[in-house]
């Protein structure tokens with residue numbers, strides 16, 4: 001199911017919010033996305049013990065849901081770079097977000113790509129094709145090449161892209177200290193991003209930081225409290241919006257007034273609609289069965 005909620009009057013309210021934040025260099029426009037078709041064996045993907053194994057998965061449905069997800073970007077004129085499918089040994093290959101993190105340096109404007117070599121051991125075979133795409137990307141078309149590519153691959157360094165949340169209006173980068181990312185990985189990321197404030201955030205109740213919080217275009221954190229270790233960590237009620245369902249904690253910022261939200265979060269969609277946002281709603285139920293969410297299925301270059 002895919003529909004867009006178009007709001008007239010409310011858009012002006014969001015526009016005023018956006019203009020206030022504009023002075024803080026809103027980086028909400030997406031230049032391109034990287035995606036990868038789900039493999040037929042996607043149901044064999046990793047899940048945490050607390051989450052449990054998936055049931056009633058359906059590859060045909062997964063493929064249709066993935067195509068509709070990619071359509072949201074393409075319909076908005078955002079080019080989607082498709083990574084080569086990995087249909088044999090990488091059931092989690094559709095969750096490209098974990099393989100790298102892309103930044104535009106707040107001060108220099110440099111395009112920085114950080115490749116997460118040390119993700120979960122079972123998933124490391126996914127990284128090479130992402131790295132190749134990042135390197136190639138700069139020369140294939142008129143997109144500027146990445147100015148710098150760093151790698152989190154040192155002894156003991158662990159980092160998943162799903163743990164990295166950039167604030168759209170400041171130089172803050174929150175990184176989950178989860179089962180997939182550790183302090184050494186956070187420190188390595190900080191060393192690759194001298195003009196960002198990289199902040200480690202305890203994550204013990206879910207797989208990744210972005211399993212329980214993401215960010216809105218005005219810089220507020222949006223989160224599902226029962227899964228957040230410490231909601232006060234993000235600056236209190238002025239900077240944090242609680243949502244009533246897990247699927248509502250994950251939004252992809254499409255522009256400064258439009259959000260991509262999962263169909264599993266209808267009550268959150270109502271809240272965001274009343275906040276003045278336009279919404280693209282996408283059903284990703286097959287990927288939610290593998291602990292995925294709307295951010296996992298793409299890498300956004302802004």
Ligand SMILES: CN(C)C(=N)NCCC[C@H](N)C(=O)O
Pocket residue numbers: 045046047048092095097098120123161162163207208209210211290291292293295296
């Ligand atoms: C924000 N999230 C949750 C992500 N970026 N990644 C989801 C990865 C799910 C996969 N089955 C795994 O366990 O690796």
